Amino acid sequence: MIFVGGIVFGFGLGFSHMARPEVVLNFLQFDDFGLPFVMFGAAIVSGVAFALLPRIRDAAPLTGDPYERRLKPFDRNVLVGGAVFGVGWGLSGICPGAAYASLGVGNITILWALAGMFLGAYAQGYWRSRSQARDTAVTGAD
Amino acid sequence: MVTDPVLLQTAADLFPNGISRYAVGGLLVGLGTVLIYIGTGIPAGASTFLESTLSYVSDQSRFQQYVGSRDWRVVFTAGIILGGLAFAATFQSGLVTSSLYEPGTTGQLYEVAGVTLWMTEVQPWRLFLGGILVGIGTRIGKGCTSGHGVCGVGSASKTSLIGVVTFLTVAIGTAQVVAALGVSHE
Numbered sequence: 001m002i003f004v005g006g007i008v009f010g011f012g013l014g015f016s017h018m019a020r021p022e023v024v025l026n027f028l029q030f031d032d033f034g035l036p037f038v039m040f041g042a043a044i045v046s047g048v049a050f051a052l053l054p055r056i057r058d059a060a061p062l063t064g065d066p067y068e069r070r071l072k073p074f075d076r077n078v079l080v081g082g083a084v085f086g087v088g089w090g091l092s093g094i095c096p097g098a099a100y101a102s103l104g105v106g107n108i109t110i111l112w113a114l115a116g117m118f119l120g121a122y123a124q125g126y127w128r129s130r131s132q133a134r135d136t137a138v139t140g141a142d
Numbered sequence: 143m144v145t146d147p148v149l150l151q152t153a154a155d156l157f158p159n160g161i162s163r164y165a166v167g168g169l170l171v172g173l174g175t176v177l178i179y180i181g182t183g184i185p186a187g188a189s190t191f192l193e194s195t196l197s198y199v200s201d202q203s204r205f206q207q208y209v210g211s212r213d214w215r216v217v218f219t220a221g222i223i224l225g226g227l228a229f230a231a232t233f234q235s236g237l238v239t240s241s242l243y244e245p246g247t248t249g250q251l252y253e254v255a256g257v258t259l260w261m262t263e264v265q266p267w268r269l270f271l272g273g274i275l276v277g278i279g280t281r282i283g284k285g286c287t288s289g290h291g292v293c294g295v296g297s298a299s300k301t302s303l304i305g306v307v308t309f310l311t312v313a314i315g316t317a318q319v320v321a322a323l324g325v326s327h328e
Contacts, residue, residue: 001181002214006221007228009174009186009288014229015243016167017159021264022248025327028317033156034164039291039306041165045172046296049179060183067183072284072294074301081283082290082305084275086312091320092272093264093327095287096280097188099273100219104226105234106252106259112266116273121192124278125204132203 001062012042013101020102021093021110028090088120162242174225175292178218184211185297187289188222189280191215231257264327283309 016038017023027035054067072078089095094102094113102110178186194208194215208215232238234245235258250261262269280286283305285294290309294302 002178002186002217003221005174005177005181005186006218007174007225008177009171009218010222010225010227011229012167012170012172012174012225013222014167014226015170015233016164017246018167018171019226019229020246020248020260021262021269022327023159023246025264025317028314029321030314032158034159034161037161037164038168038171039287040295041168042172042175042292043295045169046175046179046185046292047298049176050185050293050297053180060179060181062181063183065183067179069297069299070185071297071299072301074304077282078284078301078305079308081279081281082308083279083283083312085279085283085286086309087316088272088275088277088279089287089309090272090313090316091275092269093317094269094272095189095276096192097222097286097288100188100191100222101226101229102262104223104228105230106227106254106257107249107262109262109264109266109269113269113273113276116270116275117192117277118196120274120277120279121281122196122200122277123274124281125193125196125200125202129202129204 009097010101010104012038013098014105018098018101019105019107021098021113024089024093024095024098028093159246160244163244166242171288171292172296175288175296182214184214185289185293186218187285187293188219189276189286189289191219192277193281227257230259234258234260265325268325268327279309 013019018038024035026032059066092113099110099113175186178184193205194212197205197208197212233243249263251258285305290302290305295306
């Protein structure tokens with residue numbers, strides 16, 4: 001089910017040309033306003049499902065997880081991370097989901113972006129693991 | 143009723159490639175998300191794959207929280223890549239056509255075993271540098287265009303709406319600056 005969902009998701013990204021960094025950049029430079037139709041079109045479809053499913057049944061068949069909203073807590077990180085992501089997105093025209101789909105449509109050059117993403121994700125993970133360990137040590141000393 | 147031709151022309155200028163391919167593609171992206179949600183109850187985001195996959199090779203404490211979800215995230219991502227390939231083998235190759243699909247003119251097309259593939263002309267340094275920032279940013283900011291943009295907005299999460307507004311604004315600013323500096327992408 002996850003696999004099929006992924007295929008439909010990736011096919012949609014290909015069909016909408018969001019797997020092409022040029023088309024994303026065209027939107028960000030106001031040359032083509034198609035992108036919001038993709039993002040909000042998808043959000044409306046998922047929104048309807050998120051709203052309806054909890055009323056129809058209690059739990060998902062494959063995981064037994066309840067259908068509920070899993071809201072992410074808001075803090076400064078959402079703004080800081082969002083801004084850093086924004087610079088990267090604006091520079092490259094690439095976001096994670098579209099990058100995987102881009103590889104599928106034959107865009108081998110995208111491996112540069114994927115390598116960068118893993119490097120960036122690793123760097124922040126390394127840094128945050130360290131600062132978390134430090135915080136714990138400080139708390140322990142009190 | 144008479145439609146103002148100037149207004150129509152303005153609308154056409156905003157959408158040089160039409161709207162249908164974006165709208166249909168967006169509906170499919172949403173449908174993919176819904177299929178996963180129906181099956182698992184998980185609102186799927188694409189960027190956590192980066193950290194969850196790193197947990198296979200790194201024992202940094204930050205990545206360990208994703209050990210439980212890393213297997214299905216690999217399946218999800220493999221599906222996305224195959225979905226892209228399925229699109230390439232059908233519409234991109236011209237095997238299937240539809241009035242709803244308008245082919246693009248960007249990048250380069252090339253053929254492997256009868257399948258028309260596509261390659262970007264955006265400079266590798268932009269992709270690499272942008273990729274690093276995307277990797278850092280989506281992880282600190284708790285989501286990307288699918289996690290915040292599709293699932294978060296879909297569940298009317300205030301955090302995600304703020305996230306989307308933040309990265310959309312900054313991305314537009316960045317792209318405008320890059321373009322103003324004369325760096326072309328096609």
